[in-house]
């Protein structure tokens with residue numbers, strides 16, 4: 556079976572090609588690294604070319620970003636902030652869309668703790684979407700569901716990584732006034748296969764019960780990684796001690812396309828961008844209570860209403876230059892880690908900890924040395 560796009564390394568796995576195919580000839584298959592890539596079943600393909608017409612890895616398309624206003628903001632509800640990664644702004648925007656009779660499409664864990672995009676129509680369903688999941692989410696057939704909802708004049712909010720937003724826009728091929736798209740500032744995404752290997756290393760003999768990559772019990776800036784298992788075992792570590800998180804931050808096993816992400820800043824296809832307001836303790840300490848503050852970038856006119864129509868948030872315009880310095884993922888792609896090849900070449904030989912020591916020969920030192928300064932996610 557052939558791959559859809561000519562430059563496989565640039566494929567983001569958005570699955571727009573698989574969803575647009577009128578013959579269902581394209582399937583998203585997991586590669587050796589655990590990432591999904593589209594492959595064509597030649598016996599079903601009729602060479603219509605639709606898959607190529609929506610491929611962001613093959614086509615140069617320009618974004619229609621107009622404005623660039625940056626705000627710090629957070630929910631006035633402390634409980635919402637506690638259960639969100641930063642200031643709970645995703646929840647407040649999503650709440651407003653649902654209350655208005657609309658739909659929200661974003662990422663949650665399925666029963667096997669894989670990350671998938673789903674469509675929600677109630678406030679209860681939003682809870683599973685909260686918090687950053689540092690694993691690539693599977694878009695499934697949500698672009699098709701969204702197209703159907705939009706055609707029936709339903710309001711839709713889509714939130715995902717920048718390439719998932721771009722994939723949706725290319726799939727739809729036209730603008731819908733009832734669609735609002737948000738992207739998370741994105742450092743890059745690891746695969747579910749790498750995460751599962753790490754979990755096996757942490758606690759092999761029991762199933763996962765819950766995952767929290769952004770536990771705030773020690774504060775928002777000094778958050779911990781927490782996994783609960785069905786046998787009662789709880790694993791909780793500071794992020795600069797958690798090997799999975801350290802490998803993520805060191806760009807050891809991101810999807811290949813993440814190293815050449817072309818959706819940053821003016822190339823964003825989203826109406827708004829959401830991130831953590833890192834650096835706040837230095838630049839705006841009066842707003843830092845360590846409960847989490849979001850950075851909101853308004854990219855288009857369509858998202859302008861977020862500035863003044865959300866009653867349950869605190870919002871303040873900020874100096875963009877200052878804040879961008881503290882959050883490199885907003886403007887630049889993750890740099891390629893030369894150890895990535897060693898990691899994947901030896902993936903099946905060792906458990907996660909041994910593999911880590913094999914990759915980082917100065918392992919113990921490296922664990923201590925990794926500087927989280929200016930690199931916190």
Ligand SMILES: Cc1cc2nc3c(=O)[nH]c(=O)nc-3n(C[C@H](O)[C@H](O)[C@H](O)COP(=O)(O)OP(=O)(O)OC[C@H]3O[C@@H](n4cnc5c(N)ncnc54)[C@H](O)[C@@H]3O)c2cc1C
Nearest residue numbers: 639640641642643644645661662685686688742830831884
């Ligand atoms: C893989 C990843 C990398 C990130 N890297 C950075 C970074 O470098 N710098 C930075 O400032 N912020 C980064 N963020 C964003 C940040 O962690 C927060 O999501 C953001 O601050 C919004 O917080 P919130 O409290 O408003 O909402 P939250 O409650 O955190 O909600 C976040 C939204 O992101 C969606 N989401 C969660 N995981 C995924 C996923 N795997 N794929 C697609 N969508 C997902 C959720 O479903 C929800 O819609 C990253 C997020 C992810 C998922």
